[in-house]
Amino acid sequence: MSATPPVQPSAKKPTVKQQRAEERARKLEAYRKKEAQAKRNRRIGIGAAIVGVVVVAGVIISSIVLTPQPVSYNAGSEGTQVDGVQTFQNAAGHVEGAVDYAQTPPAGGEHNPAWLNCGVYTEQVPNENAVHSLEHGAVWITYDPSISDDELSALRSMLPSTYTILSPYDGLPSPIVVSAWNSQLQVDSADDERIAAFIEEYWQSQNVPEPGALCTGAIDGPGKVS
Amino acid sequence: MAEPGPVAGGGARRVVVIVAASVALVVIAVLAFSIGRLSTLGDPTPGNSSAEAGFARDMQVHHQQGVELAMIVRDATDDPDVRLLAYDIATTQAQQSGQMYGWLRVWGLPQAGPEPSMTWMTRPALDGSSHAGHSGAAADGAAHVPGEPMPGLATPAQVVELRALTGVEAEVLFLELMIAHHQGAIEMADAVLERSTNGVVVPFAESVALSQQSEIDLMEDMLAERR
Numbered sequence: 001m002s003a004t005p006p007v008q009p010s011a012k013k014p015t016v017k018q019q020r021a022e023e024r025a026r027k028l029e030a031y032r033k034k035e036a037q038a039k040r041n042r043r044i045g046i047g048a049a050i051v052g053v054v055v056v057a058g059v060i061i062s063s064i065v066l067t068p069q070p071v072s073y074n075a076g077s078e079g080t081q082v083d084g085v086q087t088f089q090n091a092a093g094h095v096e097g098a099v100d101y102a103q104t105p106p107a108g109g110e111h112n113p114a115w116l117n118c119g120v121y122t123e124q125v126p127n128e129n130a131v132h133s134l135e136h137g138a139v140w141i142t143y144d145p146s147i148s149d150d151e152l153s154a155l156r157s158m159l160p161s162t163y164t165i166l167s168p169y170d171g172l173p174s175p176i177v178v179s180a181w182n183s184q185l186q187v188d189s190a191d192d193e194r195i196a197a198f199i200e201e202y203w204q205s206q207n208v209p210e211p212g213a214l215c216t217g218a219i220d221g222p223g224k225v226s
Numbered sequence: 227m228a229e230p231g232p233v234a235g236g237g238a239r240r241v242v243v244i245v246a247a248s249v250a251l252v253v254i255a256v257l258a259f260s261i262g263r264l265s266t267l268g269d270p271t272p273g274n275s276s277a278e279a280g281f282a283r284d285m286q287v288h289h290q291q292g293v294e295l296a297m298i299v300r301d302a303t304d305d306p307d308v309r310l311l312a313y314d315i316a317t318t319q320a321q322q323s324g325q326m327y328g329w330l331r332v333w334g335l336p337q338a339g340p341e342p343s344m345t346w347m348t349r350p351a352l353d354g355s356s357h358a359g360h361s362g363a364a365a366d367g368a369a370h371v372p373g374e375p376m377p378g379l380a381t382p383a384q385v386v387e388l389r390a391l392t393g394v395e396a397e398v399l400f401l402e403l404m405i406a407h408h409q410g411a412i413e414m415a416d417a418v419l420e421r422s423t424n425g426v427v428v429p430f431a432e433s434v435a436l437s438q439q440s441e442i443d444l445m446e447d448m449l450a451e452r453r
Contacts, residue, residue, distance in 0.1 A: 056253055063260035066267060119382075160338055162287050204327070204337035212324050216294040226382045 082197045088182045092135060092209045099128050105142045105169050106131050107179040118215035120156060121167035123223030130165055130221075134181040136213040137204040141195075142169035142177045151175075154190035163204050163215050167223075181208040269425050271333050277421035280346025281414065281431070282326040283339045288376055288411055289319040289326075295380060295403055298388050302396035307448065315404065315441070322434070329426065342373030351420035378410015394452055401449040408438040408445070 014022070090108030101109050106127050115132035116125055130140055141155060145168045155176065159166060169177070174186035178195055180202035185194060205211065272278035296316035300309050330337055339345075348371075375381070380388075380403045388399050415431040415438075422428055 056257060059260045059264075060256055063263040067263045067270070161343065162290060200336045200338045200340075206331060212327055214290060214293065214320075216290065217297050 082185060082194050082201055084187075084194060085183055085185045085198065085201075088184070090182055094132075095128075097128075099131075101127060101131070103179075103184060104171065104173060105140065105177055105179055106134075107184040108134060108182045111135065115213075115215065115218045116165060117218055117220050117224070118163055118165050119220075119224050120226045121165065121221055121223045122225055123167070123221070124169055125165065125167045125221035125223075129219060130167070132218075133165055133215050134179065135209050136163075136215050137181075137208045137211050138163045138165055138215050139199055139203045140165045140167070140179045142167055142172060142179065144168070144172050144175045145170065147175050147190075151190045155195075158190070158196060158199075160199065160203060164199075167221070180205060269423070272335075272422075272424060272427075274335050274340050275346070277346045277349065277418050278424050278427045279330065279333065279335050280339065280344070281418040281422075281427065282329045283337065284343050284346075284376055285411070285414055285434075286323045286326050286337075287343065288379060288407075288414065289323040291379055291385075292316070292319040292404070292407055292411075293323070294385065295388065295400060295407065298385070299396055299400035302388075302392045302400075303394075305394075305397060308397045308400070311441075311444070311448070312400070318437075322430075325430065344374065344376060345372040346421070347414070347417045348372055349421070351417075352423070353420070355420075376410060377413045378407045380407065398449065398452050401445045401452070405442055405445050405449070408442045411438050412442075 086107075088103060088107055090102065090106075091110050092108070093110045094113045095110045096112070099106075099110050109131055111131040112126070112128035113132075114129055115136055116129035118133060118138050134140055139159075141159065141164065143152065143155065143166075155166060172186075174188060176187045176190065176192075176195075178185045178187065178198050180198070183198075183202050185198045187195060293316045296312040296319075300312040300316070303309065327337065384399075384403060388396060388403065391399055412435045415435040418427060418431045419435070422431075
């Protein structure tokens with residue numbers, strides 16, 4: 001339309017061969033560029049994947065390491081297994097007068113309406129009252145009167161200050177017998193580690209008939225020293 | 227020959243998508259689980275040797291003696307004010323004792339501690355200070371020896387003495403013993419407040435410290451009237 005003259009082809013018009021070489025170079029350049037870009041993308045992808053895996057693994061590991069493990073101990077149930085503990089099924093009624101107990105010393109059964117105040121006794125205490133204390137969650141440690149003073153003071157030192165009765169008992173099946181409601185452990189000496197395990201498992205257990213009921217404010221037996 | 231190519235390619239792509247989706251699902255599930263676990267770090271369940279567990283055990287023993295003393299004086303006097311105070315103390319402390327028993331159950335901990343009583347009070351507070359260092363009380367009274375009697379606890383001889391008294395004499399001894407008993411309880415409550423951020427224990431200890439201080443004020447007035 002306009003009168004613009006057509007651009008004059010360069011005087012040094014490239015030859016076909018040159019044109020092809022240029023074209024090839026251009027394609028090669030484009031290919032290298034694409035290749036480099038792909039390589040970079042791959043690096044970014046791999047890097048991102050590594051970072052992602054590390055972050056996920058970090059969160060998982062820290063959630064396992066940082067949060068406290070659930071306590072496996074389950075007081076009074078299938079928690080601590082104390083070797084040698086015998087368990088029984090005893091009745092729990094209130095009765096007046098003497099009771100014939102299935103175990104020696106008794107580890108549960110019918111008992112007097114008044115419980116025995118927990119503490120350290122130097123004389124044998126009435127079964128019928130002590131059993132009521134077991135029903136309230138106390139642990140009753142009975143010892144043969146022939147054990148040594150060292151043994152006796154070792155026993156005293158390992159007892160919690162409440163909910164325990166320590167008293168001598170004639171005719172025990174072993175030098176020391178530790179009883180809780182429906183559970184009993186016979187040991188030969190005060191340094192037996194199972195005594196502490198028994199206390200951990202059964203002292204103030206929630207599996208007694210009256211958990212939380214007091215072990216004070218009722219009656220004292222003979223020879224109460226603390 | 228041309229047919230299997232695209233079909234195989236589509237199948238492979240589908241497998242890749244399914245695998246990627248499954249991996250993403252597993253990753254999201256595991257992340258959600260982990261974040262849920264981490265979110266419990268703010269108020270963790272107290273451990274067996276924690277200040278919270280030590281407080282729950284020792285304060286039960288302390289409260290149980292509060293109940294015992296209150297019940298003794300309720301039988302020993304017919305003064306309505308002292309009997310009402312004793313009723314209040316016995317029922318409140320028995321109820322609170324049950325709360326602490328329940329905490330240990332919920333935390334999955336045995337009622338019997340793994341170490342002597344009061345050991346938790348000898349450990350450093352959250353701010354790093356030791357108990358003896360910050361207490362305004364006399365150093366000898368504040369420094370606790372694990373296994374020694376708890377602060378403010380009446381001795382067995384004092385309990386026997388109270389049991390032997392009646393009337394105003396019993397009231398006076400009861401008030402003296404219970405004032406010291408409450409002061410000890412406040413000391414224990416303050417000690418756990420310095421060592422815990424637990425959402426159940428802290429408000430409990432705060433209310434124990436507050437209510438027992440106001441009861442101390444009341445008992446000091448009642449004691450002054452009877453001397």
